[in-house]
Amino acid sequence: MKVYADNAATTAISQAARDAMLSCMENEYGNPSSVHSTGRQAAKTLEAARDTIARLINAEPREIYFTSGGTEADNWAISIAAEIGAKNNKRHIISTAFEHHAVLHMLDRLKKQGFEITLLPVHSDGIVRPDELADAIRPDTALVTVMYANNEIGTLQPIAELGAICRERGVIFHTDAVQAAGHVAIDVESQFIDMLSLSAHKFHGPKGTGALYCHKGVKISAFIEGGAQERGKRAGTENVPAIAGMAAAFEESCRGMSKNNTKVTGMRDNLIAALSAIEYSILNGHATNRLPGIVNFCFEGIEGEALLLTLDTAGICASSGSACASGSLDPSHVLLALGLPHEIAHGSLRLSLSEYNTPDEIEYIIKTLPPIIEKLRGMSPAWKHTK
Numbered sequence: 001m002k003v004y005a006d007n008a009a010t011t012a013i014s015q016a017a018r019d020a021m022l023s024c025m026e027n028e029y030g031n032p033s034s035v036h037s038t039g040r041q042a043a044k045t046l047e048a049a050r051d052t053i054a055r056l057i058n059a060e061p062r063e064i065y066f067t068s069g070g071t072e073a074d075n076w077a078i079s080i081a082a083e084i085g086a087k088n089n090k091r092h093i094i095s096t097a098f099e100h101h102a103v104l105h106m107l108d109r110l111k112k113q114g115f116e117i118t119l120l121p122v123h124s125d126g127i128v129r130p131d132e133l134a135d136a137i138r139p140d141t142a143l144v145t146v147m148y149a150n151n152e153i154g155t156l157q158p159i160a161e162l163g164a165i166c167r168e169r170g171v172i173f174h175t176d177a178v179q180a181a182g183h184v185a186i187d188v189e190s191q192f193i194d195m196l197s198l199s200a201h202k203f204h205g206p207k208g209t210g211a212l213y214c215h216k217g218v219k220i221s222a223f224i225e226g227g228a229q230e231r232g233k234r235a236g237t238e239n240v241p242a243i244a245g246m247a248a249a250f251e252e253s254c255r256g257m258s259k260n261n262t263k264v265t266g267m268r269d270n271l272i273a274a275l276s277a278i279e280y281s282i283l284n285g286h287a288t289n290r291l292p293g294i295v296n297f298c299f300e301g302i303e304g305e306a307l308l309l310t311l312d313t314a315g316i317c318a319s320s321g322s323a324c325a326s327g328s329l330d331p332s333h334v335l336l337a338l339g340l341p342h343e344i345a346h347g348s349l350r351l352s353l354s355e356y357n358t359p360d361e362i363e364y365i366i367k368t369l370p371p372i373i374e375k376l377r378g379m380s381p382a383w384k385h386t387k
Helices: 015-027 037-056 070-087 101-112 130-136 159-169 240-255 257-276 304-313 333-337 359-378 381-386
Strands: 064-067 092-096 116-120 141-145 172-176 195-199 210-214 281-283 294-299 348-352
Touching: 015 037, 015 240, 037 064, 037 240, 064 070, 070 092, 070 101, 070 141, 070 172, 070 195, 070 210, 092 101, 101 116, 116 130, 130 159, 141 159, 159 172, 240 257, 257 281, 257 294, 257 359, 304 348, 304 359
Parallel strands: 092 116, 092 141, 141 172, 172 195
Antiparallel strands: 064 210, 195 210, 281 294, 294 348
C-alpha cells in the first residue's frame, strides 16, 4: 500500500484547482495588464480570485496581494511593519521561538539592522500564553508575529486573544496562517489580524502561489519594484492560472471544512491513540488543541532519518518536521522550543493527513510503524545500553 502522510509539506492538487487552471491556460491566457479584450478577460479572472480569497477570510479585495507563496508573504509583512516601526522610532519585534524559518530568518536580518527581537516561549504544549505577550509589549514594539498553527506539531494559537491585545496596545499583528488556511475558519476582522500570510499548496492548490492580507489601515510598501501590478506594490505579471487555482482550492477547502475536519480528526485521533501505546513515545504539542491533520511523535532510541527511510520502503511518505529544513542534520528548532533534549528531538516523526487519506491507510500505518521502531531500536547500541 502507498500512503501519503506528508500533507503539511504539500498537498495533492484538487480537481477544482486543476479545472480552474486549465480553463485559464486555454481561455484567459492574456496579460491582465493589457487593455485589449483578452487582457481584460484575464484581469477579470484575477479580480474574481482576489474577491474569493478576501471573502473567505472576511477581508476586502483591496486588502489582498498575490505572492509567490507563504515565505514571500511572511517576508513582506515583516518588512512592512519594520519600515513603519523604524519611521516611528519603534524597533522592537515580538515573535515565538518556534516560528517557520521564513519568519525567524527575516527577524535575524532585522536584528542585524538594529531591531530588538523578543521570542516568546511556547511551553511544553506548544501554545503561547496571551498574558506573556501582554507583558512583553513595550512602547517601542512595532510588530507581533505569531503563527496561527505550527507546521510541525500542529498546535493552534489563541489568535483572537493575541490580536485583541495587539489592537488594544496599537501594535501591528501578523500571523503566518500558511498551515491553518483551508483547515480552520479565519476571520481577520473578529480576530484582530492586521496582516496574514497563506500559501495555495497547503490546501490542494498549486505550488508557487500565495497571498498576503494587509489591513487597509496599514500603509503597505512595495516589495518588488517594476510595473504597476498589485496596485504598484508587487511588480511582475501575475500568474493568473495559478491564482485562479488557488482561489478554487481555497473555496473548496473552506466549503468542505466541517465535513473534512470531522473525517481527518477521527483518523488523527486513532493514530495518536495507537502511537501513544508504543513504549517510550512522546506526543509533541497539545493533545487536542491542534490542526485536524498533524500528528508529531518522538520515539526514544530512534534516529529520525532512518525511520523515514524505512517507512518509505514500506510505502509510507512522512517527514520529521518542516520540509524547508529537511537538509539539516540538526534537531527541529520547534521540538527544542518545547523543551525536548537533542537526543529525543532527533527521533521525531510527523504524520500529516488530509481528507484524501482513508481509514485503511491509517490502519496500515498503525500496523507498520511499531515493528519498524522495534527493529531500529534493536539495531541501536545506545538503546541497548540504556534500556
